[in-house]
Amino acid sequence: MRLTIIGSSGSVSGPESASSCYLVEADADGRTWRLVLDLGSGAFGQLLRYGDPAAIDGVLISHLHADHVVDMAALHVYLKYGPGAPHPRVDVYGPEHTQARLAQICGDSDTADDQFRVLAWDPAAPVRIGPFTIEPVAVRHPTPAFAIRVTGPSESGDGARVITYTGDTDACAGVAEAADGAHLLLSEAAFEEGRDTVRGIHLTGRRAGELASGAGVRRLVLTHIPPWTSAATVLAEALTAYSGPVDLAEPGATWAL
Numbered sequence: 001m002r003l004t005i006i007g008s009s010g011s012v013s014g015p016e017s018a019s020s021c022y023l024v025e026a027d028a029d030g031r032t033w034r035l036v037l038d039l040g041s042g043a044f045g046q047l048l049r050y051g052d053p054a055a056i057d058g059v060l061i062s063h064l065h066a067d068h069v070v071d072m073a074a075l076h077v078y079l080k081y082g083p084g085a086p087h088p089r090v091d092v093y094g095p096e097h098t099q100a101r102l103a104q105i106c107g108d109s110d111t112a113d114d115q116f117r118v119l120a121w122d123p124a125a126p127v128r129i130g131p132f133t134i135e136p137v138a139v140r141h142p143t144p145a146f147a148i149r150v151t152g153p154s155e156s157g158d159g160a161r162v163i164t165y166t167g168d169t170d171a172c173a174g175v176a177e178a179a180d181g182a183h184l185l186l187s188e189a190a191f192e193e194g195r196d197t198v199r200g201i202h203l204t205g206r207r208a209g210e211l212a213s214g215a216g217v218r219r220l221v222l223t224h225i226p227p228w229t230s231a232a233t234v235l236a237e238a239l240t241a242y243s244g245p246v247d248l249a250e251p252g253a254t255w256a257l
Contacts, residue, residue: 010224018042033130044074061094062167063145139169147178179215188224205234209241223249
């Protein structure tokens with residue numbers, strides 16, 4: 001299983017990166033399976049670097065804020081009018097009201113029946129796509145939001161690996177549950193200690209480190225860092241709370257598990 005960063009900027013796209021978007025791939029059954037986690041502003045153009053978007057096996061949406069979902073409009077255009085179009089519908093999993101949100105973004109009330117097959121997350125019902133098992137876990141954010149736990153085959157063939165993506169969240173029982181024992185925790189860290197005192201929205205680097213330490217994860221990757229937040233500060237904060245390897249998510253970076 002492989003994770004590639006498509007976009008890692010938080011809240012808005014930035015001068016160095018598109019907004020949140022992550023590609024998870026695994027080889028099984030004689031082919032490569034591909035999942036896209038979120039598709040924020042500017043991300044679709046970068047996704048084109050990594051293959052045909054029509055070959056995506058599923059889009060997994062953590063929540064419906066624009067910086068995580070707005071480029072679904074670009075995917076819709078590609079599937080409907082791009083090379084080889086029209087393409088078969090792509091399965092899209094997201095919170096309740098995802099279908100209405102996509103119709104709003106795309107300006108097309110028939111979007112869900114057109115190029116997307118939209119299904120609502122059910123925390124009691126893991127989703128299976130090819131070699132992946134996907135578990136959504138509700139987390140703490142001003143709008144309904146989910147961490148996404150993806151289990152898939154290891155690159156070495158010696159068992160399963162787990163990637164947990166926090167989506168947007170503050171510290172809570174849900175994100176701790178989703179992160180438990182993960183081989184890689186892709187954690188948002190939009191806030192800085194001492195600067196951002198409001199709670200219930202985002203993690204700081206320190207809180208991301210505490211999450212990783214408490215959950216016993218093998219590696220922490222910090223993402224969703226806005227252009228006005230210091231990545232160096234967030235990284236330093238995380239290292240005060242977590243003794244394992246910590247990386248900053250940058251477009252094009254890949255981890256093989």
